[in-house]
Amino acid sequence: MRVSLIQLAVDAAESPDARRERAAGLVRAESGSDLVVLPEMWTTGAFACAGHLPDEAESPADGPTARLMSAAAREAGVWLHAGSIIEQAGADGLFNTSLVFDPSGRLVRTYRKIHLFGFDEGEAVLMSAGRDVVTAQLPETVIGLATCYDLRFPELFRALVDAGAETLVIPAGWPAARRAHWTLLARARAVEDQAYVLAVGTAGTNGGVEQAGHSIVVDPWGEVLAEAGPGEEILRADLDMARVSRTREEFPALRNRVLGR
Numbered sequence: 001m002r003v004s005l006i007q008l009a010v011d012a013a014e015s016p017d018a019r020r021e022r023a024a025g026l027v028r029a030e031s032g033s034d035l036v037v038l039p040e041m042w043t044t045g046a047f048a049c050a051g052h053l054p055d056e057a058e059s060p061a062d063g064p065t066a067r068l069m070s071a072a073a074r075e076a077g078v079w080l081h082a083g084s085i086i087e088q089a090g091a092d093g094l095f096n097t098s099l100v101f102d103p104s105g106r107l108v109r110t111y112r113k114i115h116l117f118g119f120d121e122g123e124a125v126l127m128s129a130g131r132d133v134v135t136a137q138l139p140e141t142v143i144g145l146a147t148c149y150d151l152r153f154p155e156l157f158r159a160l161v162d163a164g165a166e167t168l169v170i171p172a173g174w175p176a177a178r179r180a181h182w183t184l185l186a187r188a189r190a191v192e193d194q195a196y197v198l199a200v201g202t203a204g205t206n207g208g209v210e211q212a213g214h215s216i217v218v219d220p221w222g223e224v225l226a227e228a229g230p231g232e233e234i235l236r237a238d239l240d241m242a243r244v245s246r247t248r249e250e251f252p253a254l255r256n257r258v259l260g261r
């Protein structure tokens with residue numbers, strides 16, 4: 001299974017509309033892939049949006065990002081994890097919501113970020129938290145959905161594995177200041193869950209916060225298959241899905257769990 005991780009630059013000089021058009025073009029160019037993944041809140045950037053979240057909030061069904069991404073998935077003929085948007089959910093507030101489209105452009109899954117980022121004001125204060133563990137069945141694999149700060153909470157990933165996930169997909173807007181954690185946690189999740197990890201971050205500076213970049217593809221043994229640099233980049237890798245079951249068979253740590261089953 002060929003995957004493409006689009007590590008977008010989210011500098012403030014580019015408007016959300018311009019970035020949407022540019023991202024759609026980048027997705028269309030990945031027509032040779034099976035699964036294309038974009039980062040977290042890439043239209044505004046996860047940090048620049050704090051002051052004007054409601055202005056940028058949109059519908060996951062037919063907002064501007066959903067419309068363009070649906071068309072891009074269809075035109076490229078790929079599965080598209082379109083990263084996350086700020087979802088306007090009326091009385092329920094705002095959510096950090098990921099969108100997954102099939103190759104016909106149908107929105108097949110949404111995932112509302114469960115662990116809101118509480119280290120600085122922004123998200124944890126202004127947004128509502130999701131509650132549902134979400135997976136999606138692709139032809140080659142079951143993907144498990146998580147977003148950025150979720151990466152720090154292994155219990156979510158165990159729940160995803162228990163729901164059948166073999167590939168963990170994590171769009172993020174991770175700051176450069178904690179890049180060491182990003183790489184370490186992505187590899188830890190792959191090793192402990194014996195799953196592929198596709199973690200795609202943003203590049204550039206957003207809301208005054210330098211972004212880590214360094215999107216990463218990790219195999220179920222914890223080996224890094226591909227890693228981006230700090231700038232805008234498209235990271236591609238070929239996954240052998242049989243490796244997940246083989247790793248789980250040959251080294252049965254998941255089956256040897258005692259607690260939490």
Ligand SMILES: O=C(O)CCC(=O)C(=O)O
Binds near residue numbers: 046147148152174181
């Ligand atoms: O956990 C971190 O260090 C970064 C998390 C974050 O930036 C986010 O969830 O938006």
